[in-house]
Amino acid sequence: MPAACATESEIAAALDCSVRYALETMCFAEAVPAPSAVEHVKYVTVAFRAGFAGTLEIAATPAAAQRLASALLGLQPGEAPGEAYVDDTLCELATTICGRFLSSLDASACLRLEQARLETKSSAAPPDLQLGFQVERGEMTVSLRFD
C-alpha cells in the first residue's frame, strides 16, 4: 500500500475519478457507483510500477463490455462489436484508467505499465481496494492489489 504518497481515501477517490473520466471521455458512458457483487465474465489486469507497484484489474459483465466497445468503435445501434474488439476495449480501458490513476497520484512519477492481459477469472488474492460501477446497464468492478 502506497501509504507514503496518499491515504486510502485519496487513492479510492483518485481511482473513482479516473474510471469515471476515462469512460465518459472515450465511451461517452456514465459510471454510477454500485455494489460489486455481480458475477463478471471478462477480466483484464494491468501490472504497474510507479512510486509503488501492484495490479489493476477490471471486471465487466458482457452487457457493459459490449456497450463500451460499441461506443469506442462508434457503432450504430443494432451493430454488435466482435468479441476481439470487446476484449481489446477492456484492455485499452484498463491501461488508460491505470495510467490516469497513477498520474493523478503523482504527476512527476516514472510510470511502467505492463501489457494488459485478458484473464479467465479474478485473482485469488483479495483486493486492497475495490470499486463497483453500473455502466451502460451493465456492471464493472475495478480492483487494486498492491505488491
Next chain:
Amino acid sequence: MPFNVLLVEQSPVMRQFLRRVVEMPGLPESSCAVAESGAAAAREMADHPPDLIVLDTNMMAPEEATLLQRIRRDPKLQHVPCIVVSEDATATRAQQMLDLGATAYLPKPLAPAALRAAIERSFHAGCMRN
C-alpha cells in the same frame, strides 16, 4: 490530393477510434495508413512518407522513443508533425516526448475533440504540404 496520415497503434479498437477522428467532417481530406508497431511504421514511412503521424505510445517505451528519434533524424521526415498519445499522463513523460520532438502530447483518455484540435493545429501550423 488527400493528406497521408500514419496511425501507429497496436490496439485494433484504438486504430478504429483514431481513424474515425481523422476522417471527421471538417478536417482536410485524409487517407489513413496504419502500423501496428514501430518496425511496421518505419517500413510504411519509407514506402509512403506521411504528412502527419499519430503515434500511440501503447508500446514498450524504448520502441516509441526510438521511433520518434528516428523520425526527427530523417531528413525526409523531420518536419512531419507527430502527435503522441499515451496512457502516461505525467508531466515527466510529456516533457520527455516533447524533448524528443513530439509536436503535441495528448494523455489518455483521449477525447476526440482534443485529437481533432491537435490535428487542426498541425494542419494550420504550415508544417504540412500544400
